[in-house]
Amino acid sequence: MPQPERRYVITFGCPDRTGIVARISSFLAEHGGWIVEAAYHTDPDTNWFFTRQEVRADSLPFDADELRARFAEVVEELGGQANWRVTDTGERRRVVILVSKEAHCLYDLLGRVTSRELDVDVSAVVGNHADLAGITRAHGIPFHHVPFPADDPAAKQAAFARVRELVAEHQPHAVVLAKFMQILPPELCQEWAGRALNIHHSFLPSFVGARPYHQARRRGVKLVGATCHYVTADLDAGPIVEQDVIRVDHADSVADMVRKGRDIEKVVLARGLRWHLEDRVLVHGNQTVIF
Amino acid sequence: MPQPERRYVITFGCPDRTGIVARISSFLAEHGGWIVEAAYHTDPDTNWFFTRQEVRADSLPFDADELRARFAEVVEELGGQANWRVTDTGERRRVVILVSKEAHCLYDLLGRVTSRELDVDVSAVVGNHADLAGITRAHGIPFHHVPFPADDPAAKQAAFARVRELVAEHQPHAVVLAKFMQILPPELCQEWAGRALNIHHSFLPSFVGARPYHQARRRGVKLVGATCHYVTADLDAGPIVEQDVIRVDHADSVADMVRKGRDIEKVVLARGLRWHLEDRVLVHGNQTVIF
Amino acid sequence: MPQPERRYVITFGCPDRTGIVARISSFLAEHGGWIVEAAYHTDPDTNWFFTRQEVRADSLPFDADELRARFAEVVEELGGQANWRVTDTGERRRVVILVSKEAHCLYDLLGRVTSRELDVDVSAVVGNHADLAGITRAHGIPFHHVPFPADDPAAKQAAFARVRELVAEHQPHAVVLAKFMQILPPELCQEWAGRALNIHHSFLPSFVGARPYHQARRRGVKLVGATCHYVTADLDAGPIVEQDVIRVDHADSVADMVRKGRDIEKVVLARGLRWHLEDRVLVHGNQTVIF
Amino acid sequence: MPQPERRYVITFGCPDRTGIVARISSFLAEHGGWIVEAAYHTDPDTNWFFTRQEVRADSLPFDADELRARFAEVVEELGGQANWRVTDTGERRRVVILVSKEAHCLYDLLGRVTSRELDVDVSAVVGNHADLAGITRAHGIPFHHVPFPADDPAAKQAAFARVRELVAEHQPHAVVLAKFMQILPPELCQEWAGRALNIHHSFLPSFVGARPYHQARRRGVKLVGATCHYVTADLDAGPIVEQDVIRVDHADSVADMVRKGRDIEKVVLARGLRWHLEDRVLVHGNQTVIF
Structure with a gap:
């Protein structure tokens, strides 16, 4: 079985409003991030927005720690939950x-x-x-x-x-x-x-x-x-x-x-x-x- | 859609013991009853026997009422439940x-x-x-x-x-x-x-x-x-x-x-x-x- | 049953590359577009990217025709298929x-x-x-x-x-x-x-x-x-x-x-x-x- | 897990006609056979009758070989297929x-x-x-x-x-x-x-x-x-x-x-x-x- 390419996975939630997808995807695009899989959901009862983004690791010019550090600013800007995560599929589970x-x-x-x-x-x-x-x-x-x-x-x-x-x-x-x-x-x-x-x-x-x-x-x-x-x-x-x-x-x-x-x-x-x-x-x- | 042939349906329950199937099927066979579908089940917790028999109406020399009257003896002999039934598919539901x-x-x-x-x-x-x-x-x-x-x-x-x-x-x-x-x-x-x-x-x-x-x-x-x-x-x-x-x-x-x-x-x-x-x-x- | 709010639906496909999501979502965000539902897929065999975006009609300052006209530029920029569409849920099917x-x-x-x-x-x-x-x-x-x-x-x-x-x-x-x-x-x-x-x-x-x-x-x-x-x-x-x-x-x-x-x-x-x-x-x- | 009790399993097919179930079940009842599970089916296209009977081994006064020998007569009488079987769940698969x-x-x-x-x-x-x-x-x-x-x-x-x-x-x-x-x-x-x-x-x-x-x-x-x-x-x-x-x-x-x-x-x-x-x-x- 071929090894799937290494990816960073971002999971994240915040109050829904206009421009969230644009903010996240622009952040990734700025750094050349190649999104392999992206999913979005808004819970209508709580108006909470959720996303998961899977990005090719080799498309970004930095590692998972750096991505985490930089993405923290986006999270803060968007009022994200404390339990957001950036994980690295290269780290064995x-x-x-x-x-x-x-x-x-x-x-x-x-x-x-x-x-x-x-x-x-x-x-x-x-x-x-x-x-x-x-x-x-x-x-x-x-x-x-x-x-x-x-x-x-x-x-x-x-x-x-x-x-x-x-x-x-x-x-x-x-x-x-x-x-x-x-x-x-x-x-x-x-x-x-x-x-x-x-x-x-x-x-x-x-x-x-x-x-x-x-x-x-x-x-x-x-x-x-x-x-x-x-x-x-x-x-x-x-x-x-x-x-x-x-x-x-x-x-x-x-x-x-x-x-x-x-x-x-x-x-x-x-x-x-x-x-x-x-x-x-x-x-x-x-x-x-x-x- | 072709009309399915008329059938009598017997449903019945009694305490399980040897020979029930033989008793019922012999009763039917005696009168030439052609069984089209037959199903049996015994509940292991209560040791209760259940059956449903579907018989071609034209194979029996009598009508549903007569079948009911005659089958009542079998039911009694086997200690059957009060809620046994003989129904006639010729009677419109x-x-x-x-x-x-x-x-x-x-x-x-x-x-x-x-x-x-x-x-x-x-x-x-x-x-x-x-x-x-x-x-x-x-x-x-x-x-x-x-x-x-x-x-x-x-x-x-x-x-x-x-x-x-x-x-x-x-x-x-x-x-x-x-x-x-x-x-x-x-x-x-x-x-x-x-x-x-x-x-x-x-x-x-x-x-x-x-x-x-x-x-x-x-x-x-x-x-x-x-x-x-x-x-x-x-x-x-x-x-x-x-x-x-x-x-x-x-x-x-x-x-x-x-x-x-x-x-x-x-x-x-x-x-x-x-x-x-x-x-x-x-x-x-x-x-x-x-x- | 309450009438769901009116929405514009964009469906679109183009060759996959970095920045597509950012381009589309930024285009929408620029005009205040509130994305209600968004889905993405890339076919790995043909490297073709697909998306469907559902936007609240009242979040945009123009109508479906204008959205279509403006989005056509994004489509061209991204090398989109001829069969992209912008539809209006307000138009009865x-x-x-x-x-x-x-x-x-x-x-x-x-x-x-x-x-x-x-x-x-x-x-x-x-x-x-x-x-x-x-x-x-x-x-x-x-x-x-x-x-x-x-x-x-x-x-x-x-x-x-x-x-x-x-x-x-x-x-x-x-x-x-x-x-x-x-x-x-x-x-x-x-x-x-x-x-x-x-x-x-x-x-x-x-x-x-x-x-x-x-x-x-x-x-x-x-x-x-x-x-x-x-x-x-x-x-x-x-x-x-x-x-x-x-x-x-x-x-x-x-x-x-x-x-x-x-x-x-x-x-x-x-x-x-x-x-x-x-x-x-x-x-x-x-x-x-x-x- | 408790060992299920030993059983003989009869599987059998023959041309459909009146009295088959009665013949088989009477044969079993004669010898005290306790039927644990019984299933019947007639294929309407070929008019072929099928049955499977599961009998408690300890209810019969003889072993599987003897059951096979005796049941062979029933099979012959009913015009059964060559591939009928009597198996013994006591024989390990x-x-x-x-x-x-x-x-x-x-x-x-x-x-x-x-x-x-x-x-x-x-x-x-x-x-x-x-x-x-x-x-x-x-x-x-x-x-x-x-x-x-x-x-x-x-x-x-x-x-x-x-x-x-x-x-x-x-x-x-x-x-x-x-x-x-x-x-x-x-x-x-x-x-x-x-x-x-x-x-x-x-x-x-x-x-x-x-x-x-x-x-x-x-x-x-x-x-x-x-x-x-x-x-x-x-x-x-x-x-x-x-x-x-x-x-x-x-x-x-x-x-x-x-x-x-x-x-x-x-x-x-x-x-x-x-x-x-x-x-x-x-x-x-x-x-x-x-x-």
Whole structure:
């Protein structure tokens, strides 16, 4: 697979008004910036403008840091949000994956990483069970087993502290909860804010919480789904990045729903992670703009 | 379109045990019954057996009433449910449609009826507004305008009584709430039990109640849907017959969601109604078996 | 439904290079133009740049003609294609619909027009059979019956001449072949180039030509589809605007496939027509860019 | 995951007539057979009847061989096809997978096998390249590298002979061409008839042959798909088991289509393989009945 050319990605939001596109594109044109992809959106409820610009790195006479410094003036002029970013696709993305016993999302991600479809480094996999140590290490990736004793709050707190430490070591661009099955404490939600992606096995806001497929079977729904969302302190209520569904019927037991649902969980998580790592997801309150 | 041959449709449920299929099929075979379509299901949670059998009418030496009388013995022998049925596709189905101002579901149904895709009689359309009188009458179908004063409980009760009367005149096989936008009183839910189909503009159980697209937009979901369900006294909680979804994104305003959602509402309602009228829907508690 | 504010829509293509976005957006910003929606695309194979800009009419100090005149200079400067356009959403779109006997697409479009979901004028409906005269006239729309004798080439040619004339009277923005079931002669394809939309009842390029559902059944496919495309002299080979599919299985007869397929035909045609009328479709060789 | 109870699966076809269901179900009932799942279908074009019956093994007083011997009489009486089968879910399914360089389908299958979602033995993986040896062996599965020299027909023939031998050793229930990228010679198609499943990366019959995503991009389609079919001597024309599609647009390069298409290829192949191994696929001419 040919390496795509190096690019700088600008993501940015500010109050909407006339001339924003002109200001940004003129700034880039001045320096010879070749825009490869550009997307715009204005939220009509809040009148907030969003953009993502992808520029060929070799078209600009300076590096990402310099671009950042110069673009900061444009941001200030336009009254931009604090969370604007300039990222460099030449900087390799690092990911830490948290797992439990279920293998399907991890296999799926490892497959994508191996084939370089998802061209990132998996820095580490952390599991509260050891079931997935083998497949992880077969890929040359460190696996850390951090047990979570069910009925011991202090031990659980210590376990979370250990996970926090293991993640912090790698400063990953994304912490992926690939069926981690543990509810993060608020301080971890805070620390990983905007970087922690969870896959929930229902079409949220349906069936929040435990055993969503059992809930779905009981309600007699005709489709089951999955939701990839940013983790926040409010359980299963973070900004939604991606969702999808699959058809089920009366003949499907809970086990069948689980099986069919997994195929959706895998792709929904993979898409959400890809968009996150490509800086395509802009969070706006509890909603996301996906460019 | 060629008329399909006349058939008797048997729907039936009983506790599962060995020999049920043999008993039913032998009963039919004894009398020369030619089974055109047969479906079986056992619910593992309740161990309840369901079947639907479609038999060529001309293969049996007696009529539907006689078949009903004879099959009653089989039902008794197998401990069948009270709600088993033998219906005759030669008996034309009658439908009464309740509407408000929104045209899309009514247009969709009238189009299907006109082309005989849905080969039924629309006995009447009842509207709490008169907006859809013209299109209804252009099809030679009586339209009854029954206003529902918003703030007058007594007048509202009288209006429901009038609707009840209008429906009762036709003894319809289905009462279709095609965006009726009024919550039925418990006694109507009771009277029309198992015959009243509603289309709700969300993927239930998400966004129960009013303005689901506004709720969906606020939550930032990536798909919106629609649900066709039997009306029960418990709002938006009746047995689900059919559901589907369509993709939306951050660029979709509530108006866009409404527009996209309508395309789903139409097909979900039309599918649900077809299955209901073909006796393909067996209700089991709050779930449905769709054969 | 509130009237959306009036807008000018610019669609435009030119060879890709640095500074195009800046040039266009600066031109607009200079005159106070408020961009409501903007989309960009570069085709990597041909290095051709495309854009669509939607600007609030009241933000510019001149009308559409003046905008067109001034933007022509930008187009020339950038080496733009001949087929760039500035359109005014304040100018009502006119549509002529060609039909045969099948009602479903016409009903669907009339329903959308009536509810003003599709806020256009249907100037006329032309049918080679008279079956759909009633429903058309019930909407106050003129219906013209132009018979097409099957085995008489001269009469057929005369019929096409009559259709051409009827269409020409209205100078419509779109000629919609809503199951017209007649192959247009090359000169009509030419005259209506870029304005004639057909709905084909298969997922092209599968099952070109006659009786696609029969072909699909014979091949044993598990999905059937529909394709909305611009009409060209090359049968069923014009640029594709929209496609979709629906699941079928072994139990579906050809009649079932036809029925299920119709639900797809309707939405695919309606989406394609909407995008066309909103100037969202840019044709590039035999492909389309949909903004 | 709890082991599902052992079952015998009967699949069978014969000319349709009255009394078939009664004959089969009475035969089973006589011996106390508890039918867990039953499906029927009659093809209206050929008047051929199909059934699949799943019976609890412990409900019958004899084993699969005896059931086969006794059921043979029923088959003969009903004029059944030669290819009827009685299989025993207690007999573990064996699968041999043929691969090339592309990892996604193999990863997907190994993930399903590891989690026992697909509870089968992968007896061997054979690759014409060695790229996938590592991941295969990490699962304790033998990997055989059989190079296919591109321009040497004799060497190629020898390679196929070697593959044939490796497969024959395991007498697998399925030979899965998981992106094998080699066209099987007719004698292998013959030898593996009804057991060899291929995944083709297009929605057949669109884009037969090489580089379907390039063909799809050129034609400007709005969906790409994948097809799982039985391998026959006629390239990409064997009976279709499963298909699915995913949406693409003008912004998707061929590489993007390849990436998106892979997610469809994986699930389509996995579903097809599951159904094949559960004896749910009955081939009828060039079509399949999926129970």
